[in-house]
Amino acid sequence: MKIADTIAPPPQQELPPQAPKPSKSARHRGDRIFLGLSRGSGIALLVIMAAIAAFLTWRTANALAVNEGNFFTTFDWNANADPPVFGIAVLAFGTVVSSVIAMALAVPIAVGIALFISHYAPRRLATPLGYVIDLLAAVPSIVYGLWGALFLVPHLSGLFYWMDDYLGWTGVFDYSGGAARSLFTVGIVLAIMILPIVTNVSREVFLQVPKMHEEAALALGATRWEVIRMSVLPFGRSGVISASMLGLGRALGETMAVATVLSPSFVIKLSLLDPGGGTFAQNIAAGFNEAGDVGRDALIASGLVLFVITLVVNGGARMIIARRKEYSGANA
């Protein structure tokens, strides 16, 4: 990559040359074994996904058969009661909202860091900065959770009161005091957790912008910022989107950090700053230990919904990326 910076070869040269097809008889044993291995891995992946889906569906059917509430609209989770009443409305809301907050906070910062590393920072600074970002990805989620619960929560009240003063009229940022263990806090912690993934993938994409484009822009008299706006960002857009989707996937499924930070309750509030709400993964972690048979099936049913949401989100991202075929981070 460092060579690429200085020599700047045209991008076509980076593509692997099309290998000539060997005739069937000339195929080596190694080729056949490798083909078998890679085909087997591909099939194994599909089988595993199908098995997970089948397991989730089967247990979900068990749970739904005994549910006395409406699975989609009930604001309650009493799966171990008799009769069991539970619904995923609150969980779906909390999962999506906290992830969206995380994305809104993390993606701009991540793109900024990625641009800084790829286009602004001197090389002496860029490399260590890259390592620090990698390090952030290696911190276990429970550590983020503990940091959030023990450090962030006690220090957030001030910010929340400030937001209440200026934005409270929207209702969304209404804050009535109390420990700041809300969906917004969860969003902040999640934002930090997905920062490394989004940053790293975006950085890789920005580094692949053809030097010719940038140099052409410079030759036309563009400033650094105009170069980034005209050649880097358009080229990297789909890559940044797929990076964000990777991050979103992590945010949607995050368990321990959310369970540690959030103060869950089965209500949907307009205010994001007041405690309450819940997410799928957090609810499963909290409920599994003491759950009976129906309780477990119900939790697994909520897991299926999360599975479907993740699938839809990923599918959506694929579609956006497919629209721009020049470069796709998902294919990298």
Next chain:
Amino acid sequence: MKLQRTNRLRALSVGALAVTSALVLSACGSDDNTTQGGDSPESAASGNIECQGEGNLLASGSSAQKNAVDAWVQNYQRACPDTKVNYNPTGSGAGIQEFLQGKTAFAGSDSALKEDEVEQSKEVCEGGKAINLPMVGGPVAIGYNLSGVEELVLDAPTIAKIFDTKITQWDDEAIKKLNPDVELPATKIQAFHRSDESGTTDNFTTYLNEAAPEEWPYEPAKAWAAKGGQSANGSAGVATNVAQTDGAIGYFELSYATGNDIDTVKLDTGAGAPVEATVENSSTGIAAGKIVGTDGDLAMELDYSTKEEGAYPIILVTYEIACDKGNKPDKLEAMKSFLTYAASEEGQDQLAEIEYAPIPDEVITKVREKIDSLS
């Protein structure tokens, strides 16, 4: 470029691995007591333990009695190195299920077996059925964090209103009336409950429901039924949050209050003087209850609205669950020997030192007889 990417992938997978292992690890100890964990008194002599049987003795269940069982195991193991007792605090529900599937020798549970569970147990207990043996009492303390207030008296209706967010300020008339000599600040009350399902919640809400049925109309359950207030994961989570939030109140096992330096509420039960959450008061509280199990079963029913002097009514009684007949022959001797030690005077005395309440004499004698007759 290629090289870079592999590095990145490797970093990501290391991260993923760390995350998974953290999950697995943290899933085990939701009810761990951080400060007192398995800290058994060295002074306890291990002279009176009768070792019988050998091999691995597996058990699982209630995390509320984990520290008690750990302390017993430590002492028992010192005296009887031939038996390896392994208690896995998976939670009562999971413990009962494993026992009913025949995976463990006995289960620990925060609540007595339900009828259909007893029926189910006849499959694993050949010629017998599962019975409840009350072994450990645990006072559930109501801890609060209110700067400047070092003594606080509350009664059941007030507590119910606080936890149902009907009373939202510390200087509420109802609280003032119970604490005429205390200067109460106008702080907002933040009532913390458990976000996970728990026997502690079950017990606490049973108390509220029986001692203040009008103020607490919700059906007692392991899951928190009311809507308001804040919640946190595990007793450790509730205690941590109460400790760091001014104006907070929450409920947890007594050891968490002592461990986190949290002041506890004295209960106005209608007795002459407000009752403090202590080990002795809890044992008195358990004694106010009675055995309701039939046919050799020793399940207890507690008297939550007791007005007896010095009887603390919010108590968690946890059981060991075993077969009365038809225990696995190769585990029977070791199990009897371990449970005999746990129910012995020595085993019970040890409980008080780690903030659990010993089971009162009249009950524990019956438990001892029962353990003797297990087959």
